[in-house]
Amino acid sequence: MxxxxxxxxxxxxxxxSAPLIMESINYALEKIGKPRETPADLPRWVGPPLAVSFRDFAFVPETGIADAIAAYRENYGKYMFDVxxxxxxxxxxxxxxxxxxxxxxxxxxxxxxxxxxxxxxxxxxxxxxxxxxxxxxxxxxxxxxxxxxxxxxxxxxxxxxxxxxxxxxxxxxxxxxxxxxxxxxxxxxxxxxxxxxxxxxxxxxxxxxxxxxxxxx
CATH class of the missing domain: 3.40.50.1000 (HAD superfamily/HAD-like)
Known part of the structure; x- marks a missing residue:
């Protein structure tokens, strides 16, 4: 065998880590001037690569994805060791x-x-x-x-x-x-x-x- x-x-x-991921998504969306996701829509963000999610779910243009990811990591990084x-x-x-x-x-x-x-x-x-x-x-x-x-x-x-x-x-x-x-x-x-x-x-x-x-x- x-x-x-x-x-x-x-x-x-x-x-x-889903609660922290979802909190960080909305933090990033607010920071780049996009509407917050609803509680019903947030779970779909857990799993795919961030760049794909910001593009497909929030319609962030390619030129704005790096800023969106940086904002996400700004919040996530504060609490990532507490998951x-x-x-x-x-x-x-x-x-x-x-x-x-x-x-x-x-x-x-x-x-x-x-x-x-x-x-x-x-x-x-x-x-x-x-x-x-x-x-x-x-x-x-x-x-x-x-x-x-x-x-x-x-x-x-x-x-x-x-x-x-x-x-x-x-x-x-x-x-x-x-x-x-x-x-x-x-x-x-x-x-x-x-x-x-x-x-x-x-x-x-x-x-x-x-x-x-x-x-x-």
Missing amino acids: ETPIVIFDLDGTLTD PLFEGVIPMLDALKAAGVPMAIATSKVERLARPIVTEVGLGDYFSYVCGAKDDGAHHTKTDLIKEVLDYFASRGYSTAEAYMVGDRIYDIEGGNENSVNTIGVGWAGTDETEFSKATYIAPTPADLVKIVLKGA
Whole structure:
């Protein structure tokens, strides 16, 4: 049996960061002179790359996206180390680590912020690699990020035949499917499960995810 590899999304999967993300979105929209999003519309902003969201949801022109993202990060940066973990995340990671499962993170969050957040919220010892969007201005898709993680493990001699991508949004599922890995939609973040229609599995709780990865162990 191949050793499984598990790649996690960060926001909405490990950290319950949606409230801070949504607060920071409205902070940024106000700062650039755009209308605030309603509570009903804000959840769609959690998951996609910021540049895509500002363009598609707030109709910010390409010339204004950098200012919008800077305003978002101005607010987000004040509180980013205070985001809580979802209940059950630490026991889940402990169980996978004890079973010798290599783990990594693939997040649309810019990597230079993702790495210190992972450390500060107490997750640093669990992950071999943290992959996020780069500061070169490119729009890195979740597909690209997952491929980077798979390449990282392959370059170190790991088989990626039994890899899993775990996330709370359709982008995680699509990115995993495009890389031909198993996908797990997480049920603990409140995502509409229609987003998981093409997932290999759905894990209602972190404990269920452990059972899926370890085949019922």
